[in-house]
Amino acid sequence: MSEIREARLQKADSLVRKGFSSYAESFKISHTTKFLSQKFDYLENGQEEDYSISIAGRVMSKRVMGKIAFFTISDQEGQIQLYLDQRIINLDLEHKKLLSFEDLKEIVDIGDWIGVYGTIKKTNKGELSIKVEKWEMLSKSLQPLPDKWHGLTDIEKRYRQRYLDLIVNPHSKNVFKTRAKCISFIRKWLDNRNFLEIETPILQSEAGGADARPFITHHNTLDIPLYLRIATELHLKRMVVGGFEKVYELGRIFRNEGISTRHNPEFTSVEIYEAYSDYIDMMNLTEELIKDILADACGSLIINYQNKEIDFSKPWTRISMKAIVKKYTGIDFDSFSGDFLAAKQAVKNINVDCSNKVNTMGRLLNEVFEQKVESKLIEPTFVIDYPVEISPLARPHHDNKEIVQRFELFIVGRELANAFSELIDPVDQRERMQLQQSLRDEGDLEAHCIDEDFLNALEIGMPPTGGLGIGIDRLIMLITNSASIRDVIPFPLLKPEITSKKSEKSPSNEVK
Template identity: 60%
Template sequence: MAEVGATGAEIRATRIEKAATLQQRGVNPYAYRWERTHTAAMLQKKYADLASGNAVGDRVSVAGRIMARRVFGKLAFFTLQDESGTIQLYLDKQTISTAMGETAFSDLKQLTDVGDILGAVGTLKRTEKGELSVVVEDYSLLTKALLPLPDKWHGLTDVEKRYRQRYVDLIVNPHVRDTFRKRALITAAIRQYLNEQGFIEIETPVLQSEAGGAEARPFITYHNTLEMPLYLRIATELHLKRLIVGGFEKVFELGRIFRNEGISTKHNPEFTSIEVYQAYADYTDMMALTEAIITTAAQQVLGTLILNYQGETIDLTPPWQRVTMHEIVAKVTGVDFQQFGELEQAKAAAQQVGVSDLDRCDTIGRVLNEVFEQAVEPTLIQPTFVLDYPVEISPLAKPHRHKPGLVERFELFIVGREHANSFSELTDPLDQRQRLEAQAARKAAGDLEAHSVDEDFLTALEHGMPPTGGLGIGIDRLVMLLTDSPSIRDVIAFPLLRPE
């Protein structure tokens, strides 16, 4: 019944036979529960000082997946893995046969495989080779695995297969489990920090009659009973602002966002963001809040503000660099776009510095933004706040109090990627209407990322919204940064993939 050289179908058939053999003997190969006293990590910690060759009579119960089997006649060694780590099982024929009967040891050898989930009871010893082991007296097959794990020498290295079969990826690549543990700790740290600062988390609708809060192409669905088309939200912004109008002064939501756009190492059609809104604050307050949120998460999860990302040392120690979009574009490209009065002049200058795809740029501000995205963004490795964006690409931000044509907005860039976006929020309902109507005109002209006028949101604004600072942080990209993950798919448990 060896699996070496067998096809996948043959291995599966053999394992089904083994499960049937167990059932014929009155053993259920799919148990209901197991009483466990210790995890592998607990045992490794508790008996760290146990010397090689020594044993203790403490009786323990463990459970986990068999990751390796070495069988030598009357002795066998299994490596058992649970969520916390691994522990060796020391399987002696005489000990097991005495406790369980004459066939128990041969059944263990013949009817179990790598990948099976096993429960075992026994005492502790450290072998002469220094391996902490459970000397098994009693065992139970808890789940018979019908499919084998990837070859132990090569592992699961096909990146596409890792994403498609994340469950196998998690089994054979412990660092992947660590990434998702850290993700959970990061989101918990963010929530805890905001709660401590007096913010309240309120959930807003995923299904919306009007998509808004960002320039993005939405997913469209349909409600049968109400007989109406609906959109999956592209942002939580407009509903959270309604809450500010309603009297909440510090609100946030951490949740899933959906955008019907391209897929890359930085983009997934569904992703997680946190949006935070604070009454009586502006974008300078949001800069301080952004630094606090990210450094708190890094310090709590990693214990440091100095981290390595794909070979680059990143220093998260605040304060972070602050520079306007005009300043950083001029610094990197040598072109000051404030000097141009004509659109064609700006486009020609952009082309001279290697920027293409300017067909959709109908204003100098859009040209400036395109130059920034193509030529400047990749150069922003250390944490950098880029401030004061053109008004035409920021329909929900308040006009800059000192700079005509610009708005009070920043984006945070680290390792050449946007990590956060923030405004001094637009509170003038008439100005907001004009901007949304301009966006609706672009939608009517065929812009798939522009949106209609949200009349209910405008009605809310007309009831009066206090001065407000708003902030959005991409959780997936932050997790990428703090776990040294090169792709967004590495930090989303089940990313969307094309059908095979």
């Protein structure tokens, strides 16, 4: 590697000695590869068009055959071939200060960025090409690209050096194009329905809106601890209190949790709140939004994910947590009449492991669901009516205070969305937050804390409201047929390659 780098440095120096730059300041592009391939698709083999072009890109391949050479360059939209003829490129060398065909052969390597001027032609073999008249070095690459035939096969390196992954794996580039288009589509979809995007703080004095362990940092001037947000919920609901009836935010969320194929500590979500609505309205909105995203991104409501065909056009199942647990395990939680010990023994009989935190009937029900049911929900399924113990911000049912008006959407065994009829009773909300705070004081770092300012906002008065959160990364996994969340996050969190003793303990004023 050092020999290759040294050789390329010498080539860069030779350009400077000739009076040219190895790293250009700018280059004016007239067209992209995609535009050219579409506009000149009609050309017959061997046909040329006197159409002036300036285009730039990274050299992906090169073939030199005496006085003729064929390069392939890549830009953001695709690739195109360069037809390089010594007679054409060297034609004006005596009158203008230009780089020659010989310079091209000797100095340009695969990986370099170059800009060219020329006209369009289709070769006798049917390859659309730029007939180059002159060229410029835009940026000299000092390190070689991975072999094009084998690509970047090291998965860890793909995530750690995403720039290489994007260069040699067209699929990866398409994934992130799709991600960007889907995010733009979601914003337009909501904006067209009169939702207003509100930016809420990332640094918060109290991290709330979800059961999750936050990242902690420190503000030096104020000398106070701050938390990276674990949800945008409580601040968006404050906006509803203030009179905004339809609000959302699409942005980053931070949770100090484990890393897996479906979890990254930094992820993207969209949270949506609509006054005068409930969780049924949010269910309808979720189904409509996701169907529209799929139709736009995939062109169909029937997709293939990891060799599983999923039909989103069919009516989506809506079923209570108790009913679906009974369907897949045979355990009817209503039959225990509140006998927790009997229920726990029945759960033990089907090999469900329970921690000490599973100390109520509702938590036990949820544990069975997560361990025995969740992974089986391949088709889009709304699981509704959750236990109140695990839903501290949701409105209870009128006829049963043990369950709340909440749903989670599951597709291919993963939670994709979570929504409630929001709890707007400030007295009930305070009692639930106090219970959560007691769990937190006992060591549950994921339990919700008391947010006095939010409780004060509720006492000012909040209208009936439906709230919804959708995990953008998991949605993109589904749309792009990606097996791991790391495949759809440009720069996922990774364990450092080298960990020194000095870095094992973070100073108190840094994010932990």
